[in-house]
Amino acid sequence: MGPAHGDPEVSEMTDQNTAPLVELRGAGKSYGTVRALHGVDLAVHAGRVTCVLGDNGAGKSTLIKIISGLHRHTEGEFLVDGEPVRFDSPRDALAKGIAAVYQDLATIPLMPVWRNFFLGSELTKGPWPLRRLDIARMKETADRELRGMGIALDDLEQPIGTLSGGQRQCVAIARAVHFGARVLILDEPTAALGVKQSGVVLKYIAAARDRGLGVIFITHNPHHAYMVGDNFSVLRLGTLELSAARGDITLEDLTNHMAGGAELATLKHELAQVRGVDTAELP
Template identity: 80%
Template sequence: MTTNGTGTHGAIIEDTMPEEDRPLVELRNAGKSYGNIRALHGVSLTVQSGKVTCVLGDNGAGKSTLIKIISGLHQHTEGEFLVDGTPVRFTTPREALDKGIATVYQDLATVPLMPVWRNFFLGSEMTKGPWPVRRLDIEKMKKTADEELRNMGIVLDDLDQPIGTLSGGQRQSVAIARAVYFGARVLILDEPTAALGVKQSGVVLKYIAAARDRGLGVIFITHNPHHAYMVGDHFSVLRLGTMELSADRSEVSLEELTNHMAGGAELAALKHELAQVRGVDVEELPEAEDLQAPVAASSEGTS
C-alpha cells in the first residue's frame, strides 16, 4: 500500500481520508460578526482531497477572518462549518489540528537561529530514554526530517544550518513538509508567495502542487491571481466580506479572475464616467455583463 506520510503517532494520512466525494472541509453560508461589524457574510466554500482551493481578495476582503474560522482561532457566528461532513465549532487551534487542519502563516513560526531539523520538530520533539532522564533523540529527528523533506522533493545539503539562512521559498517549503508530516489533511497557506520573488514563488508553488498530489486538500490564500491560476482547481474571490466569485478552473479564465480580483465590476460600472476624463483609456475595460456569467454559473453549484 502506498502511504501519503505519517502523523505524530505514525498514522497513515490516506487511511484517515473521508470518502472521495465528501469534502474535507465545508462552509455553508458562514459568517462572522464582531459586535456590530460584519466581517464575513454568506460565504460558502468546499475543500476536496487532492484539490487546491484558492481564496483571493484585497486587504479587508475577509481572507484573514476566513482563515481564523477554519483554523479554530475564531468561531463563526452564522451558517455552518463542517469537517468530514460533521458540523463543528472549534474553540482552539489545537482542536482544528486534531482534525488534520494545519495553517502555515506568513511568519512560518520558525526560530531563525535554530537548525532546520530542530525547526521541523519545534514543539513536538522526539525523545528517548526513561523518565526522568529523557533526552532529545537528535539522530532520529535529523533522519526523519531529511526523509520527509526528500519525500516532498526538498533536498538540503546541511540540516544543521540555521533555518534563517535558507531562502524564503525554502523556508515555506520546510513549513509545508512539516505540516504534512504531522498529519495535516487540510493545509491552509496564508499568502505564502507575498514577500517572494519570481523564482522563489515558483519553488513554493511547486510544493503546493506536491502537497495536492499527495492527497491533501489545500487552501491557498493569495492576492495574486497569476500565482493562483498556476496551481488552483477552484477559485473563490472575496470582496468586503462576501463571496463575489466561486468557480472551478474550467469556468473562469485568468483574465476574468484578474478582473474580479482587480475590481473589474466596479470599473465597468464607472466606464461611462471614466470616459469623460481626459487621458483615461476605457476601451479595454470589461463590460459589466462580461463579468456576470462566471458568478451566475458558480452560484448554482454552491447553493
C-alpha cells in the first residue's frame, strides 16, 4: 500500500491561503538559438508535492537547473517567497532554502553514514589551531535527524555504500532537510530502484511533505507521482503540456498524457497497416 496522502480539501485550502515558496511564470531557457524550455508556469507550496513528469528531452533537467541556481532563466519570471530572483549559483539557491538531491546523491560510498551526512559542513570543536572534528555531536545529530524522518539505522559507522539505494536516497533527503531546505528538488529518485525500494523513497517524500517542505518530485513514472503528488505538471519538448491538481486528474489521464496519447493513437494506426499485428486488443 502506498504512502498515506493528505486530505485534498485541506490541501486546497492551504494553496488558497499561502503564497508559493517558489513560482515560475512563463519561464524559459534558451542556449543560443536552441530553446530548451518555454512558457512554463509552476508553483510550489509548503507541505505539498509538485510532480514534474516528462520523457527524456522534455525539459526536466533544464527546469531543475533554473530552480537550483545552476542556470539562469532567459525568459519569464522566477519568484521565491513572492520576490523575483536571479541566482548566480546553487549557493544562492541554498541561501533561499532550495536544495536539490540528484541521482548520484553526492555521497562517498566508502565513508560512514554520519560523515556523508555532514560532508562539506563538518562540525568541529576546540580552539584554533587545535580544532578537530566533533564526531560525537555529528553522530548524535545525524541519528536524530534520520530518526525524525523515520529512518532508524543500527550503525552510523557503516559505509553509506552498503545501504540500499532507497536508504541512500533517504539519507540525502534528511541531510537536505537538516541543513535548512524549505524546497526540496528530487531528481528521479526512484528511477534506478526496484518496487520495494521505490516504496521506501516515496514514504520519505511523504514524510518531507508532512514536515512542511515544498517538494518538487521529478519523475517519468506516473504511478509513483500519483501515489504522493498534490499537483502534476507534464513537460513535452520544453513546454508545459499539462498542469493539474490531484482532484482534477485521474491516474489514467496522467499516464495517457505522460505516454503521449496522440502519438500512441498514431502508432496504433500505423501498426494496423502491418500484417500480423492485431491492434484490436491495444489500448
